[in-house]
Amino acid sequence: MESLYGSFRALPLSISIPLTIGIVLVIAIARNVIGQLYFPDRNRPPVVFHVFPFIGSSVQYGIDPYKFFFDCKAKYGDCFTFILLGKPTTVFLGQKGNEFILNGKHADLNAEEVYGKLTTPVFGKEVVYDCSNARFMDQKRLLKLGLTTEALRAYIPKFVKEVEDYVNTSPYFKGETGQVNITEVMAEITIYTASGSLLGNEVRSMFDSTFALLYRHLDDGFQPINFVMPWLPLPQNRRRDHARNVMEGLFANIIRQRREQGNQGDETDMIWTLMDAQYKDGTVLPDIHVARLLIAILMGGQHNTAASGAWLFLNLAHKPHLVEEMYQEQLEVLGSPPAPLTWENVQKLTLNGQVIKETLRLHSPIHSIMREVKSPMPVPGTEWVVPPSHTLLASPGTLARSEDFFPRPLEWDPHRWDKADPLEKPVDDSQKVDYGFGMMSKAVSSPYLPFGAGRHRCVGEHYAYAQLGAIVATFVRLLHMEQVDPKVPIPATDYSSMFSRPMNPAVIKWRRRKSE
Template sequence: MGGPSSPSRDYRDDPDALSLHTTVGDAYTDDGDDGDMLNIAGPPPAYNEATSDGDTTGLIVHAEARNTIRQAEEDGYYTGISSPESHISSTSWRIGDKRTRIANEVVPLQDKRSDRDPSFLESWVRLMAALPPSPYIHIVGTHRETKRDKDGKSSRENVTDFRIMVSLQNYLWPNFDPNAPNEMAITTAESGEKTYRGTVLKGRAPGVKGDIEVGHAKPDLKEWCHRYCAKTTAPKVFRLTRTVTGMDVQLLRSRLVGLIRGTNYRGSLDIEFPVADRAVDIYSSGQLNTWRLITWIRWLFYLTFLWIFSWPILFFTTKRYHVVRAEWPFSQVDAHGHKRYTTVSEEQWIGRYGPAVKRLCLDRYDGLAGDVFLNQVLESGETQQSNDAQVDGRVALNVAAAALQGGSFNAISVADPSLQSNGDADIRNGKSLSIPLLKRTILSTTPRMESLYGSLRALPASISIPLTLSLVIVIAITRNVIGQLYFADPHRPPVVFHVLPFIGSSVQYGIDPYKFFFDCRAKHGDCFTFILLGKPTTVFLGQKGNEFILNGKHADLNAEEVYGKLTTPVFGKEVVYDCSNARFMDQKRLLKLGLSTEALRSYIPKFVKEVEDYVNTSPYFVGDSGQVNITEVMAEITIYTASVSLLGNEVRSMFDSTFATLYRHLDDGFQPINFVMPWLPLPQNRRRDHARKVMEGLFSDIIRQRRETGNQGDDTDMIWNLMDAQYKDGAVLPDQHVARLLIAILMGGQHNTAASGAWLFLNLAHRPQLVEEMYKEQLQILGSPPAPLTWANLQTLTLNGQVIKETLRLHSPIHSILRQVKSPMRVPGTEWLVPPSHTLLASPGTLARSEDYFPRPLEWNPHRWDRVDLPDELTDDLNKVDYGFGIMSKAVSSPYLPFGAGRHRCVGEQYAYAQLGAIVATLVRLLHMEQVDPQAPIPETDYSSMFSRPVNPAVIRWRRRRTE
């Protein structure tokens, strides 16, 4: 939050006052200071297994529930509880009323099995009910300040003095033990209660009038699940509401107000009790529900104002079931009228932690505060300012909310700031809206529309604004459709037909790119153009397309302008795509020096040790058998093996605490929306920017320490290689460049390896006999028991390598490679010109799915690589080239290009094969693997993120091998 500026003298009621907080005299007697009030033996226990001195949040509630949540994951369900750090959002203003916004109030879930199987739906609801809501106490103190600008004009603004979020979820567990039996009760709606019962609007049960109930007893959970599954209309949604009962919020509020006012605080005090994870919505698997749950599609509709049309459609077509509640008691009244608390009473909590809250207010604290942190405050008497990563979720851009908060005109102003001044004046005067955009659009279409424009000006603003928006959208759609049907340019590639001008074919492409490519190729051939978020994107498929795009001259095609917006906020400036192409090629050369064959030989034992340690110590692999979400497991194993091999032991040791959180926040920066608007002040973007600064500082500290101490053990990790490296022009790499390149190499390829590994083990689990075949290969070649893996003997495991190649063929993590056109380019064999306003797109993965090269291409079959008569296209030719980072193959005609081609081919190709090969071989010799449900298909692909990953959760069953 930073220290607020001192209020001006005009603000203060008392000219002699020193601060909004003074403790002189203590005008309020604090009963909470009396420790005798708390009749429990000390503070609640902390159930997190490892604590850190740097952990000031104290938010241990989700760490405590980890066992319960993990069991849910093993059963193949979504956890249903979100991360505590994601709960804080900004304080929003709704038509003059202030309220606390908590992110993740409702957890969305979707599984097609819940559409038709009432038993599955019931078990899912019961599992979600077993996960508690997250109640908070939100304390905010603000005051008004008068500030003067350089012209002497004064303005009043709100200043936040403190903002504290206290979690109370621990107090819903009996004896603070999440593994003990709880007192949660599942109830259903009473017949006379107005709610959604498979309807669009709220209503009572049939036969019920007012509070008089007539007819049968109310349905139970099982009956409601059967009714939901019996309704075939789509879309539909089943809600489980989680509530906290028996908490006296008025008592807590009054006691906290007394404590804080006892500090002589005179500002405005607001205390609220929001609840995160208060409901779970289980959506049916129809297309509309699938789209509404994809973040980038929702943003697309917000930013283009299409929500004006889509919201009524969704509202009136969705059948809702809000009939089930999970009641988590803070306290209960027994049969004798006595109040019994699940853990402690409100007075006991105030008695224990009231002084800590008081101390936080005096210290102007801003952030999360759980039991561990409050205990630290009580013990030390001081606080540390919260990490920005804890509160950076408070600010989020929401254009749709702008229309609700300040009227529709504010939403227009977000899209077109030039409309602000006139619109504000018209609205203040109660007149109709004068919109230049409407005039430009309508009057340019036909002079006869001028009378309509005049009529709109005569209407009230509440009518003219939405009507204006509707007309603009209709006119834009009409012009767009007519232009495609009657004014197509014959000198450019054909355009995929679309109705919405800005959205174009973005939705179809985003849902399933490969299906979109093949459908368009059937209509238009290998070369066609589609609109991607307002950008004309020309796709060129096949071998000619790969040659045209991937081997294009840098003067004609540019990758930096496409990927720079996405990667620069993550990696930092002056590296990778934020520098000249020549400098980038030089940086790739330096990185490649640290990935030499000699370096790879030294990495193999490190890979093996990390995997073995992970399987022996991870809570995912407790006991002799179990189930795991392989997507999460591979993500962790991949980053652990990459950090220890490339970045050294210092970085690897950090992954137990701060570094893992920073990595996750950086990872959140790779969102499709950031291709277009990386500057949006979204919560994940604020976390991304903060994480990059902190991680760059951590790397800089390691570099500085190494320079001071020198290389005592002749280590050869990537940090040492870059510290001693020079650019081709003789310039030494600045430490900032080294730190940012380390972030780039850590983040750049690990997503691909993690996604490929997850797909690999999902396919192996569906073919457990292949796992045993791979193990037998190790026994035959490496002996029984198998000898330790090395770089040399890893190359002899043929089937191990073929499994990796087949996975990369069918499940290539990158489905699209983009280049910005810099000068007009003629499509080979045609008269078509691709102008500089277009982006070119290559998709090598489409060739890998072609029957021309791979029989039954959509079947995962590693033995297809047994063929000794592979066509020439599947092997590198002798055509070599040096783009500035070493000699490599120039071939782009191969249908197998999982690492790209041309000047931007991945420099870590051999490292990825070695890393994934060692991980696969080690896990195969440690575990048996099989599918949880032998009849279930392999999970579908999630294309909503930047990388083609399995839809979460992707669960497999494992069993430890017996030692021979």
């Protein structure tokens, strides 16, 4: 033994160091594998088998989360644990899983510790996940004040005008026909419509110059690595921090000017709403909170809408007969030529709404909803307990892709919604709860939950439907759309970013409609 040790010490460092690292890795791998095979903890959900510690199942999950979930479900059932970059992450699928996680008590399950590391450097401090849960719920209540039906009614004409101006002036739409990367188009359209409606003319005009670059730099802060190490001195993180500081200053100037000039008309954008708002304790929102909440509402929903819109038009391009069916619906319902799009008129376009609904079912931008476990959580119907060292993960999108609820679940078929949805049952008052931002359903049994559920359900749900509804209806009025090559399948999903979007190239062919 001594001779072996002596021989090892005699090795040059260029050999001994890699050899030592290799031995340590082999021992760690062996210990990890043996522990899983021979010493599983029967009091916890089964662990997805993996060879490498720390890495665990991160690669399989990152490449295709839904495939990973369904493969694990077939082997382990609805509840199982996998290692995500060293963190034990317990997945609980199905309706029981949604109830367990999405309706969990805040004292037991915490979203701030999961998402705060990512959002605080982008939005700023003291808002969203960087404040108490009660204050965050109150901020959501204030944001909802700017998303009323009356506000949405005023936003629809703005959405329509933005799309019309874009199609008439963008270099993507030169001439009578052409091809466009629909992912890039939707990224621009959604930010123009959101800024113009929610934040007013001052901000919208800046998106042609100042705000556009700042927005891109802020957007770069939404990188998966920042879930784990947001403090890394990466170039994009330095640009993110600078962009947030500058954008805060720009919003502060707009707020100051508005306070000096007063509301000259009946403007109803989100800036005015928050400037005049108070927290429940009577505290007037500080201007810095207003500025940071404006950043949050601008950044928070744009990705989801842009990704959903891109998927929607890609699917329509593969079924151009549906584009014409949607156009004929407008002629039949709104007259020929069709009447201007208003809030009421968009609601009348049944197929237009079904196209959006089917896209959100099949292409939900968020595949995983996570909560940090703060106290031991017994799993109903089992002897398992999820400990505070774990993260809990719900995936409502798996139900939307299940044959138990949707025939041919991976087929994009808007006409599956032609009949009244039996899965969406009326909710009585006993199933409603106020988390601090208004009464809402606490039911999570529906297989269709594209905007989440529980206390962290998206407050911009109705705005997103209105925005997409107006954008889609306007595009259908202006353009014929089809696939460049009908034989090429719809692009695969890019799961490498924070939001599930189409892989490039995501190109469709367009042709302007003649006056009809």
